[in-house]
Amino acid sequence: MAEHTILVVEDDSTVRELLKYRLGKHYDVSTATNGEEALDQIEGTMPDLIVSDIMMPKMDGFALQSALQSDKNTRVIPFIFLTARADDEARQQGQRKGVDDYITKPFDMETLLSRVERLLERVEMFQTQLDAEIGQDFSNRLLPDQVPVVDGYELRFRSDAREQGGGDLFDWTKTDDG
Numbered sequence: 001m002a003e004h005t006i007l008v009v010e011d012d013s014t015v016r017e018l019l020k021y022r023l024g025k026h027y028d029v030s031t032a033t034n035g036e037e038a039l040d041q042i043e044g045t046m047p048d049l050i051v052s053d054i055m056m057p058k059m060d061g062f063a064l065q066s067a068l069q070s071d072k073n074t075r076v077i078p079f080i081f082l083t084a085r086a087d088d089e090a091r092q093q094g095q096r097k098g099v100d101d102y103i104t105k106p107f108d109m110e111t112l113l114s115r116v117e118r119l120l121e122r123v124e125m126f127q128t129q130l131d132a133e134i135g136q137d138f139s140n141r142l143l144p145d146q147v148p149v150v151d152g153y154e155l156r157f158r159s160d161a162r163e164q165g166g167g168d169l170f171d172w173t174k175t176d177d178g
Contacts, residue, residue: 003028004120005045009038009052009064010082015105019051019082022109023116035059039067042074049119051112054083078119082107150174 005028010016016031023029030047032038034056041047050068054061061081068074080101101115 004048005030006116007032007038007041007047007050009033009035009050009056009061011053011056015053019112022113023051026113027116035061035064035067038064042068042077046074047077048123049078049080049116051080051082051116054081076123078123080112080115080119082112148174 006023007030008016008019008023009032010019011033016033020029020031027048030041030045032041035052036059038050038052039059050064052061052064059067061083065079065081068077068079078100080103082103082105084105100119103112103115
C-alpha cells in the first residue's frame with residue numbers, strides 16, 4: 001500500500017510544525033500557510049486528506065473548502081477542520097460545506113491521528129468498492145447480448161463476479177460435423 005499524503009494548512013508555525021512532525025511519523029506530510037498556498041500545492045500534487053485551520057490570512061479554511069468543493073477533481077478529498085472556533089455556527093457551516101470532521105483547539109493529538117486514520121480507511125474502502133464495481137461493469141459489457149443457437153445443443157452460461165475485473169474470457173467455437 002502506498003503511503004498516504006496529507007496536506008496541513010495552518011498559519012501558526014508552531015502548530016503547523018507539530019502537525020507535520022506527528023503526522024509525518026505515519027504519512028507523507030506537506031504544509032501550507034493559507035488556503036491560496038494550499039490550492040497551488042494541490043494543483044501539483046493531490047493529497048489523500050487535508051487538515052486545515054479556519055482562520056488564516058489571504059484565504060481562510062471555509063474559502064479553501066468551497067474552492068475544493070467546486071472542482072469535481074478535488075471534491076472527494078477528505079477534509080478536517082482543526083480550529084480555535086468552537087462555536088456551533090462554525091461547525092454547522094463546515095458540515096454544510098462538506099467537511100468530514102471538525103476538531104477544536106486545543107486538541108488531543110491521538111484523537112486527531114485516529115480520525116485521520118479512520119477517514120483514510122473509509123476512502124480506501126470506497127475506492128476498493130468502486131474499483132470492483134467498475135471491473136464488474138466492464139466485464140458485463142464484454143458479454144454478448146445473445147448466445148448462438150445450435151440445433152441439438154443447450155447452452156448454459158454462468159458468470160461469477162470477482163472483486164477485481166480482468167482475466168475474463170467468453171468465447172464459443174462452432175465445431176465440424178460429428
